[in-house]
Amino acid sequence: MTRDIIPQKLAILHNAEELLRQKARSMIADDARLQLHLAVTEAAMDLADVLRQFNSSDEDLRVAVVLGMRTFNAFAASIKLTLSGYRQNSALILRDVLETVFLLDLFAGDPSLIERWRHADKKARMKDFSPVKVREALDARDGFTSKKRFEMYELFSELAGHANMKSSWMMRPQKDGDAVIGPFMEATSLEAVISEMGRLAVQVGEQLNRFFPANWEQGMPPRVAFAQLKQNWINRFYPTAASER
Template sequence: MAAEIPENMDLLYQGETHIRTQSIAAIESDPLLLDHVVLIEATMNHIDFFAKRDAVDLDQETIQLLGARVFNDFAAGYSQLTRGYYQIAAATLRDIMEIVYLWAYFDRAPAKIREWRESDDRTRRDIFAPVKVRKFLDDFDGFKEGKRGAAYKMFCEYAAHATWQGFTLQRPTSGGQVVMGPFFDTGLLKAVLEEMALLAAQVGNYFSSFFDKSEETNEDILGLEVWLHRYVITGEWAETYLGRKHDRAFVAQMEKWLLDLKAKRA
């Protein structure tokens, strides 16, 4: 039996570390990419703070546990992305998307949280399978374009399932052969990071909505600071990259409330 880890495993790690250095340099030199990472970090920080708090009931604890899973997805996805594994990074985003849609379902039908939690395998497949959740949301929202299904299919075909299309994320955008192992490619880095940021904005908004009537609206200074930081980062990002107006008047109101709370505690 070998007494040491094979040298090739260390060489692989060294290659990943070198690619991560290139990735970080590319991100820090591009304001757009850096904005995406700032949004992802703010969302993860928000989840980390509220998922660790005492839940008011089992429904909220369910949301917290799903939040912990999403946090891990973002952490793993970002790590794989910056180390040059673009297909693997994108595959983690499908899991995040499934949870985003599940949270959207719960947001529109809160009683479903308990039903999902207590369901057996057959019930989960009959009611909460990803395709069933997307159909409910599209019907509820009156959407007929099937955009949720198209987005989900993209992650399935290009990342999660073994398909011919999936090789796109395993070869340089400039063309050439599929690369076995990690490699650096600015185009793939941008593409996957953009999708990660789009999901981060949705994650933060939905996760936050399940706590609006508890900690952060209960004169909790630290909770309000964490919530407001994510809200501002998300609003400014959405205004810049999605064209959605950021409600600065509301932010000013919340900032004043925060200052008043701090003054009362001083």
């Protein structure tokens, strides 16, 4: 007889998580919006997976590949957590995706920065490539003054990244109720996290697409698939922007 090496209470917790995952699947099956967010997330992850298969000795390109792999792992972990009832922890991982996509955007806009980043020591990296420096560089490049990038980063930090009173909101099944310990499934928070995941996935896919070799045949199918899903996503969630194109 094989002895169960997982402590009993942890096994019970895991079983509860699996039940919540089934409940989440049923909720998603009834919501085409959530299905589209997850579909575009899968497409962005596929871009990261295919890009890593491009054989290149270019060390700068390899940086983009590794950053893409980082987003793949982060999305996978975030999906697993949110479907298992841990939305706050899922959102914390999405903050990492946000930082990574900003860095990819910076490097795609100025590839010469990749070599500087590769060779930077900790002091130089924090001076030139800390999250705040990257956001400021992108805003300056794009002429943005509204600090939308900061606001999004701050939102993830307040609700998931830092221990504060606001962070307890994501531990409450009901808005005005008490925080609970352990996982739970609730429609509003599930939709909020998956929606943010979809928005981030669109950005990740856009940036990874910029690093694909133009004539690499193997890269074309996932790029086309992402482009189609991205357009469907824009048409669904930002119809005004889509009509202006």
